[in-house]
Amino acid sequence: MDVFAQAIGFVLQWQNLAALAGGTFFGIIIGVLPGLGPSAGMALSIPLVMSWHPATALIFMGALYKSSNYGGSLTAILVNTPGDASNAATILDGYPMCQRGMGGVALGISATAALVGGTIGMICLIFAAPFFADFALEFGPAEYFLTAVLALSLIAAVVQGATIKGLIAAGLGLLLSTVGFDVIAGHLRYTFDWAPVEDGIPLIQALVGLFAVTQALVLAESAASISRLAELSGSFWEGARTYFRHPAIMVRSSLLGLFVGILPGVGQSSAGLLAWADAKRVSKHPETFGKGEPVGVLASETATNACMPGDLVCTIALGLPGSVGAAVFLGVMIIFGVVPGPLVFTNKPEVIYSLFAALFLTSFLIFIIGMTLARRLAVVTLLPNNLIVPLILVVSLLGSFAIRNEMYDVIISLAFGALGYVMLKGGFTPIPLLLGLVLGEMVETNYHRALLISGGSYSIFYASVICKVLVLLTILSLVGPYLGPFWKTLTQGEK
Amino acid sequence: MLKTLKCCAAAAAIVLVTMPVYGADYPNKPVRLIVTAAPGGGEDTEARAIAPFVEKHLKAQVVIENQPGAGGKIAFEKFQNTAPDGYSLITYTFPKSIIIEHQGKTGYKTKDFTPIFAWSRSSQILIVNGETWKTFGEFLKAAKEKPLSGGLSGRGSTTHLMGLIALDELGISKVNWVPYEGSAGSVAALAGKHLDFTMSLATSAVPLIQAGKLRPLLLFSDKRDPYISDVPIPKELGYDMKFIPTLRGVEAPPKTPADIVKILEDAFRKASQEQGFIDIAAKRKMVLEPVGSKEYAKAVADSYPFIAKFQAMLTK
Known part of the structure; x- marks a missing residue:
């Protein structure tokens, strides 16, 4: 702990505080711009920080990486455009809250979530990174497969009320996840010789279409503004207070986000979605989710913010990055002579702990920035539609274009925009589709990998203790909703 | 004779200097x-x-x-x-x-x-979990007894090609190849002992090798890698292998x-x-x-x- 006290002292030096603040600001801006995620932001900043002290440079990069997610939540809430794939679930309730004039409250929740989720995640990273890294290694293909199946079982909760339409959307999502290069067999599937989808349906482009483009179409139908009341109600502090009224969801979502982050390859994009679906499942009034339920924003943002430190666990403790962002961060660390791996805690403790201390402080800085900006930014939702619609379209499609500098990504976004519009008019929700799209490949490839390892024997799916626990949880998740009423009738019958 | 040579050289020099070279002003942007x-x-x-x-x-x-x-x-x-x-x-x-x-x-x-x-x-390396085989000889014996599972950084990747070439040369009849997307997944699965061995680029696994969690047994190259200089190459073990x-x-x-x-x-x-x-x-x-x-x-x-x-x- 002595090292940690020293690290905090180091971070509080003026140049490091400046790097921290600079990284946080830049990260928020990168996050706000759709299409530019933390990985691009970090890669573009490398020349800037090249001549700095390694620890200072890593503080800048860490702050950038951490705060970009918050930037993404701003556009997700205010204009229904996810800054990055990780903010997809924030849209679901954040944007409807804006429509009710509660944009400031939603922004308060997301800033508080950055503080709380980030802090819980960081505490786990600081105290138990090697332990969590060893835990992550216990997960082989069979365990990954079962984790993905457990995650898919949440679709059952999401589609409650419109089961058939929900399952159709989930099926479509799973089907779309098969497009592209089949990792196991080495074949291209359903690409029709169109190279842009050979890597699979690009997630951010699809998200921009499903949410931003669809929303622009919907807004263009009327001449009002996003906030239907044409006025703002509720403040940032109301959001912060609302947040702490739900401690159970807060802890649940933090742990879920952390868990998803720790497993390499599951990724931030699913953390928010899974936490949202989980919160809906345990809620007493699930029907309010997706219609501006503050708890939805709370769950999604808490999980994504706790996910990022989780993602760093394997990156730092094993040298194995779990996501694209983490891979870039790993590259940056190596350039500055800090080689991540099990030995980094003994070889370079001062750099690692100053990075941790900086990430810890970033959470607070995000909260303060959010507090000052929320009210001013929420005014966007009062702009008339004929101003905001072109703005949403230009910014989001530019974001799509910027990912690969190619026009076809704009075409993909527009196609998903049309799909989203049709789905919306037909009463379908895009969430099951997203869950299918995000989890489909994880289910399929790990199923095949497990069977390749076991030589075709299905016993691998219940061999380990983790497998057994996961199978049990999946069964509970599917049967649970029916068990409650059954139990009730049983006990009432006895009376 | 010397004079003619000098003349030729001068002429050549003039030609070289004055000749409109295609890329003369390259690069200008x-x-x-x-x-x-x-x-x-x-x-x-x-x-x-x-x-x-x-x-x-x-x-x-x-x-x-x-x-x-x-x-x-x-x-x-x-x-x-x-x-x-x-x-x-x-x-x-x-x-x-x-x-x-x-x-x-x-x-x-x-x-x-x-x-x-x-x-x-x-170059590619063959790595195993630090708790399993100590030498390449032990590994080879085990691989010939029953099919082992081997991680790849992708089907059709260079690690896959090198794996197939090595199999051919080492006389291993069958391996259950398990393709991943990139080396992080296959290296993690090996560190968790879900795989028997993994083919990977030397740079991808260095931190875990240095920590003793993974053990490199063979480097597929003509000469040793200065960063992992104790790992043998096929030539030293008596194999004549081509490398990509x-x-x-x-x-x-x-x-x-x-x-x-x-x-x-x-x-x-x-x-x-x-x-x-x-x-x-x-x-x-x-x-x-x-x-x-x-x-x-x-x-x-x-x-x-x-x-x-x-x-x-x-x-x-």
């Missing part, structure tokens, strides 16, 4: 360096590391342009028809472009591209004039010898090895029949 992957990966980082030093010697700005998508195929297809004026260059991990050609229809041919210079070479050279370098579009190639090759060669670049390379544990234009072209020509030989196995 920024040069585009296309990276076939998203920002942040190994290819991108190396391109961004060498670019400032190339700028210094080329006396022109070098602009990095990322063109990710379909493992680089999209970038390669566009590059095939790019004007050979020396203002567009491409960098990628050779031979991934040739492997893509063998996996399906492509609108480009790697052998058409004009090789300029490659600065680094990397994995090069990081730069190429120009098809039919680029020789004088432009010369200017670029010199600039890249000098850049790769700059101390600043050597320092970055050492941190990234890159094995620097200059490969000139002609040598690079030979590596491309040699790789075609070699990769074609294993094509059937790759697409199976």
Whole structure:
């Protein structure tokens, strides 16, 4: 702990505080711009920080990486455009809250979530990174497969009320996840010789279409503004207070986000979605989710913010990055002579702990920035539609274009925009589709990998203790909703 | 006699000086360096590391342009028809472009591209979990007894090719290959003992090797890697194995004039010898090895029949 006290002292030096603040600001801006995620932001900043002290440079990069997610939540809430794939679930309730004039409250929740989720995640990273890294290694293909199946079982909760339409959307999502290069067999599937989808349906482009483009179409139908009341109600502090009224969801979502982050390859994009679906499942009034339920924003943002430190666990403790962002961060660390791996805690403790201390402080800085900006930014939702619609379209499609500098990504976004519009008019929700799209490949490839390892024997799916626990949880998740009423009738019958 | 020689030399000098050289004023505008992957990966980082030093010697700005998508195929297809004026260059991990050609229809041919210079070479290693086999001999005995599961960084990747070649040479009849997307997944699965061994680029596993969690048993190369110098190579164990050279370098579009190639090759060669670049390379544990234009072209020509030989196995 002595090292940690020293690290905090180091971070509080003026140049490091400046790097921290600079990284946080830049990260928020990168996050706000759709299409530019933390990985691009970090890669573009490398020349800037090249001549700095390694620890200072890593503080800048860490702050950038951490705060970009918050930037993404701003556009997700205010204009229904996810800054990055990780903010997809924030849209679901954040944007409807804006429509009710509660944009400031939603922004308060997301800033508080950055503080709380980030802090819980960081505490786990600081105290138990090697332990969590060893835990992550216990997960082989069979365990990954079962984790993905457990995650898919949440679709059952999401589609409650419109089961058939929900399952159709989930099926479509799973089907779309098969497009592209089949990792196991080495074949291209359903690409029709169109190279842009050979890597699979690009997630951010699809998200921009499903949410931003669809929303622009919907807004263009009327001449009002996003906030239907044409006025703002509720403040940032109301959001912060609302947040702490739900401690159970807060802890649940933090742990879920952390868990998803720790497993390499599951990724931030699913953390928010899974936490949202989980919160809906345990809620007493699930029907309010997706219609501006503050708890939805709370769950999604808490999980994504706790996910990022989780993602760093394997990156730092094993040298194995779990996501694209983490891979870039790993590259940056190596350039500055800090080689991540099990030995980094003994070889370079001062750099690692100053990075941790900086990430810890970033959470607070995000909260303060959010507090000052929320009210001013929420005014966007009062702009008339004929101003905001072109703005949403230009910014989001530019974001799509910027990912690969190619026009076809704009075409993909527009196609998903049309799909989203049709789905919306037909009463379908895009969430099951997203869950299918995000989890489909994880289910399929790990199923095949497990069977390749076991030589075709299905016993691998219940061999380990983790497998057994996961199978049990999946069964509970599917049967649970029916068990409650059954139990009730049983006990009432006895009376 | 001497006089005639002098006259000839003078005449030659005049011709050389006054001859309208195609690339005489080259370069007079920024040069585009296309990276076939998203920002942040190994290819991108190396391109961004060498670019400032190339700028210094080329006396022109070098602009990095990322063109990710379909493992680089999209970038390669566009590059095939790019004007050979020396203002567009491409960098990628050779031979991934040739492997893509063998996996399906492509609108480009790697052998058409004009090789300029490659600065680094990397080799594959065979790694096992630190708690299992201690030596290559023990591993080989186990592999011949029953099929082991082996991790790959992708079906049809260079690790896959090298694995197939090694199997052939070592006399192992069957391996259950388990493809991953990139090396992080296959290395993690090995560290968790879900796999018996993994084929990977040496650089991907160094931290876990240094910590003793993983053990490298064989380096597929002609000479030992200075960063893991205690790992034996096949030659020392009595095997005569061919290797796929994995090069990081730069190429120009098809039919680029020789004088432009010369200017670029010199600039890249000098850049790769700059101390600043050597320092970055050492941190990234890159094995620097200059490969000139002609040598690079030979590596491309040699790789075609070699990769074609294993094509059937790759697409199976």
